[in-house]
Amino acid sequence: MRIAGTALIAFGVFLSGFVISEPAPYELVMAIQIAIWFILGLKISRTTAALLVLLMIFNLAGLLTMFVMKDISGAPLYFAVSIFLALSAVFYCAVIEADHRRLNLLFKAWVAAAIITSLLGIAGYFNAFPGAHVFTRYNRAMGAFEDPNVFGPYLVAPLLYLLYRMLTGPLIKTPLLILGLLVLTLGIFLSFSRAAWGLLVFSGVALVVVMLLKQRTTAFRFKILAIAGGAVLVLALALIVALQFPQVSELFSNRAKLVQEYDGARLGRFERHKIGFLMAMERPLGLGPMAFGKIFGEDEHNIWLKTLTTYGWLGAITYQIMLWTTIGFGFRYMLRERPWQPYLMIAWVMILGHAIIGNVIDTDHWRHYYLLLGIVWGCAALEHRLQRRGGPEANALAS
Numbered sequence: 001m002r003i004a005g006t007a008l009i010a011f012g013v014f015l016s017g018f019v020i021s022e023p024a025p026y027e028l029v030m031a032i033q034i035a036i037w038f039i040l041g042l043k044i045s046r047t048t049a050a051l052l053v054l055l056m057i058f059n060l061a062g063l064l065t066m067f068v069m070k071d072i073s074g075a076p077l078y079f080a081v082s083i084f085l086a087l088s089a090v091f092y093c094a095v096i097e098a099d100h101r102r103l104n105l106l107f108k109a110w111v112a113a114a115i116i117t118s119l120l121g122i123a124g125y126f127n128a129f130p131g132a133h134v135f136t137r138y139n140r141a142m143g144a145f146e147d148p149n150v151f152g153p154y155l156v157a158p159l160l161y162l163l164y165r166m167l168t169g170p171l172i173k174t175p176l177l178i179l180g181l182l183v184l185t186l187g188i189f190l191s192f193s194r195a196a197w198g199l200l201v202f203s204g205v206a207l208v209v210v211m212l213l214k215q216r217t218t219a220f221r222f223k224i225l226a227i228a229g230g231a232v233l234v235l236a237l238a239l240i241v242a243l244q245f246p247q248v249s250e251l252f253s254n255r256a257k258l259v260q261e262y263d264g265a266r267l268g269r270f271e272r273h274k275i276g277f278l279m280a281m282e283r284p285l286g287l288g289p290m291a292f293g294k295i296f297g298e299d300e301h302n303i304w305l306k307t308l309t310t311y312g313w314l315g316a317i318t319y320q321i322m323l324w325t326t327i328g329f330g331f332r333y334m335l336r337e338r339p340w341q342p343y344l345m346i347a348w349v350m351i352l353g354h355a356i357i358g359n360v361i362d363t364d365h366w367r368h369y370y371l372l373l374g375i376v377w378g379c380a381a382l383e384h385r386l387q388r389r390g391g392p393e394a395n396a397l398a399s
Contacts, residue, residue: 006102008033009095010109016367017113017154018144022077026367027084034091047381048093051373054322055086058307061315062289069288078289078310085370092374096340097381103343106375107161110368114158115180117143118187121151125190141190149361152188152196153354154368159184159200160207160346166231167211167224168342174227178234185235186242195357202356206349214335214345272296276305286312303358310364326351326373329380338386340379347375 012033015026044052059082066072066079095102121143122128124135135143145151159181166177188196208228212221243249276292287309293299300306307316330348334341350372354363363369 002099005033005037006095006099006105009102010105013106013109013371014113016110016371017117019150019367020144020146022081022146027081030088030091031084034087037091037095042091042094043098044090044094045097045381045385047377047384048090048097051093051322051377052086052090054318054325055089058311058315058318058322059083059086061313061318062286062311064314065286065288065310065312068283068285069291072288075289081365085365085367088367089370089374089377092371093378093381096375096378097385100338100340100379100382103340103375103378106371107158107343107346110371111158111161111180114155114187115183117145117151118155118183120144121187122183122190140192141187143187148191149193149195150366152191152193153199153357153363153366155184155188155191156196156199156203156353157346157350157368157372159188160203160349163204163207163228163231164211164342164346167208167227178231181231181235182238186238189239189242190248195361199350199353199357203349203353206352207345210334210345210349214341272298272300273302273305276300276302276309280305280308280313280316284313286310286315300362301360303361303363306362306364322373323351323355326376327355330376333380333383336383338379338383340382343375344379347372347379351376 008029012026012030015024015029018024019026059079062079062082066075069075092106096106120132120135121141124132124143125139125141127133135141137148140148142148142151145154162177162180162184166174166181169177185200188200208224211224215221215224275296280286287295289310290299292305292309300309304316307319311319327348330344330351334345334348338344354366354369354372357363
């Protein structure tokens with residue numbers, strides 16, 4: 001029964017790579033199994049309960065914004081998705097705390113989904129078969145997603161997992177891992193998402209730095225630096241080859257600009273941010289979901305502004321508390337020798353990276369973001385349980 005349950009969780013994670021429309025199969029499968037797991041008695045610890053309370057306050061604050069909306073037609077569905085994603089984070093936290101061995105299978109399912117959806121995006125970009133264009137938008141790869149800007153960041157955590165395996169595993173597996181890294185890197189590159197590019201660079205460097213802090217032996221540190229340097233060289237050569245295609249190089253030269261015309265133009269992204277923050281300061285309950293886009297013709301593209309406009313002051317404050325608590329947990333526990341340490345390191349680096357790119361993009365309904373939240377909080381819950389127990393039982397859990 002436990003094995004079947006874990007396999008179903010992994011299947012749900014696998015489906016997170018295929019979200020072409022809402023509700024997606026991911027929502028349907030996860031909603032059913034979340035209900036079944038809790039009906040069958042999935043336990044909620046104090047740490048998991050704290051995450052649940054924060055996310056429920058965040059969403060309750062969002063529901064209050066409907067009182068100031070003139071048109072609430074899209075709001076119920078928006079908040080239904082928000083509440084579902086919140087519950088998914090709590091669910092991942094609880095099942096990870098119940099058995100940390102599930103983390104390995106969850107990441108493998110994520111890698112499988114990422115490679116498949118990345119291959120779809122690459123095939124679509126190069127129009128590899130009839131109808132492949134459905135996996136692109138605006139001449140950018142988006143795989144089995146609705147938006148290239150979600151597709152690209154989704155691939156980064158699986159890439160970090162493969163990178164970690166390459167840096168710490170036997171050399172005989174390196175060629176296969178490099179192949180997976182190439183597929184994911186090309187998918188991220190062809191998404192032409194500047195946020196995804198930045199997230200990849202930051203997260204890759206941050207993970208290597210964290211691993212260098214973890215490993216104190218000179219030989220192992222040299223191995224990490226040597227393999228990481230070799231991986232960067234191979235990926236750079238692969239990107240150079242990709243840039244030989246005119247359609248790739250032309251779009252890259254345009255997207256590589258730090259500030260696009262729609263960023264710095266009058267009423268561009270940055271000016272909308274300024275105006276939006278000023279508006280939010282006068283509206284404690286916010287504007288409501290999608291209201292900002294109806295006013296300015298474009299969404300917020302800023303998670304801090306998004307939480308203010310869609311969830312109000314209370315929601316924005318709650319989100320800040322939750323985010324910085326998450327980052328604090330990861331920073332405090334990620335260098336401790338535990339079976340779940342690699343997964344915590346990757347998830348923490350990714351959460352920090354998402355906080356950074358949140359300045360130019362909206363991560364509110366990103367399914368993988370809530371998965372990352374659940375992973376960090378689940379590992380924190382494991383650590384808290386370890387501290388409470390102490391003695392031989394704690395040693396068994398940590399082994």
